[in-house]
Amino acid sequence: MADDAPDPARLLKLARQALTSAEYRRKFHAADFWGPAEFYDPQLRFFAAGIKHHQRLIRGGNQVGKSWAAAFELGLHLSGAYPRWWQGRKLNKPIRAWVVGVTGQLVRDGPQRQLTAKQGEFGSGALPLSAFSGRPTMVPGGTGSIDTLNVVHETDGNHDGISSCTFKSFEQGSDKLQSESVDVVWIDERCSEEIYSELIARTSATDGIIFLSYTPLKGGGNLTYRFLNEFSSDRADIRIEATDAKHISAERRAQLEESYLPHEREARIHGIPQLGIARVFPFPIESLLRPVNPDTDIKSWARYIVGIDFGYGHPFAAALCAWVPEPEDFFRHRRFQDRARRGLRPYQAYSGPMPRAAHSDRMAARRTAT
Numbered sequence: 001m002a003d004d005a006p007d008p009a010r011l012l013k014l015a016r017q018a019l020t021s022a023e024y025r026r027k028f029h030a031a032d033f034w035g036p037a038e039f040y041d042p043q044l045r046f047f048a049a050g051i052k053h054h055q056r057l058i059r060g061g062n063q064v065g066k067s068w069a070a071a072f073e074l075g076l077h078l079s080g081a082y083p084r085w086w087q088g089r090k091l092n093k094p095i096r097a098w099v100v101g102v103t104g105q106l107v108r109d110g111p112q113r114q115l116t117a118k119q120g121e122f123g124s125g126a127l128p129l130s131a132f133s134g135r136p137t138m139v140p141g142g143t144g145s146i147d148t149l150n151v152v153h154e155t156d157g158n159h160d161g162i163s164s165c166t167f168k169s170f171e172q173g174s175d176k177l178q179s180e181s182v183d184v185v186w187i188d189e190r191c192s193e194e195i196y197s198e199l200i201a202r203t204s205a206t207d208g209i210i211f212l213s214y215t216p217l218k219g220g221g222n223l224t225y226r227f228l229n230e231f232s233s234d235r236a237d238i239r240i241e242a243t244d245a246k247h248i249s250a251e252r253r254a255q256l257e258e259s260y261l262p263h264e265r266e267a268r269i270h271g272i273p274q275l276g277i278a279r280v281f282p283f284p285i286e287s288l289l290r291p292v293n294p295d296t297d298i299k300s301w302a303r304y305i306v307g308i309d310f311g312y313g314h315p316f317a318a319a320l321c322a323w324v325p326e327p328e329d330f331f332r333h334r335r336f337q338d339r340a341r342r343g344l345r346p347y348q349a350y351s352g353p354m355p356r357a358a359h360s361d362r363m364a365a366r367r368t369a370t
């Protein structure tokens, strides 16, 4: 047992000696003070969506309460001590849970803290101090990162076993996320589709729960795209609007808005993915592609379109496309991508003729005419 492992039994004894019962409850049963009046409407909808959906995303700007909602729910599944007002899913047996984030350090400072030490001291998070069963197993190295913690589980007030919660990170690689069956997975950051598929597979045998909490920066990635655009009765997407997060005043929100880069504001304040970075089509683009002979395939009635991406934060690119309305076909005829440089470049650099359409006289003729 690593030396930095907190000893819940000892801490419990000390807390009971030093604090009045009201102080003790405030600090070490903090979750009891959260109910429908304290949680924001989207947080309550996130809980309730667990009844119908195995997969849930809670997204929003920074600091709006995404992780706290997720930590609170996970704490209930681990202990089984669902409050009477709880409208979400209930798991009536001890569970095995995984909490996954980007790095070990981020997991320690984020979800681990919310679950175990929200107010600083061990036991002051979503899990009450009295719920811990034994000392947690720590990650070697004295960093204060917990590997696994155990929680006494009760069903309808009767002790019926021990739940476990293991903390993991994407940096450990997907092979560390394989093999076990897990009842609840909480992913506290955007992850790749590959990792997500692996984590879904962990919960499939248990009819388990998987939820994600994050701010969809950089377009939110393909997974966000799927939650937002691909209908699945198994998935729910819940957004905490900036105005829902009452603990951030309008003045503070305005200050924050000023301090974020313009293209990040929508995501960082409102939790809306930044457009233009995530995947556009909900299927592999390769499935649309086939070899083309421009001389025979591009019909004389084709309409030509020049598409330009000026490259804000990524390379400039342009494409000359042909659209044949009848029968409907779309060709990317010529393209140009400036792989070497990023960002907007002077307009003059691209104001010359479009790349020559060497394969098609028809196209050249049309270009001259327009």
Ligand SMILES: Nc1ncnc2c1ncn2[C@@H]1O[C@H](COP(=O)(O)OP(=O)(O)OP(=O)(O)O)[C@@H](O)[C@H]1O
Binding pocket: 038, 039, 040, 043, 060, 061, 062, 063, 064, 065, 066, 067, 068, 069, 213, 215, 247
């Ligand atoms: N319903 C609520 N009422 C008041 N405060 C709340 C509520 N929900 C969360 N908070 C508080 O807001 C703060 C930020 O919460 P949390 O860490 O969950 O935000 P987050 O959206 O995950 O932030 P980040 O973008 O940094 O990951 C915490 O101090 C938390 O206690």
Ligand SMILES: [Mg+2]
Binding pocket: 066, 067, 068, 110, 188, 213
């Ligand atoms: Mg968070």
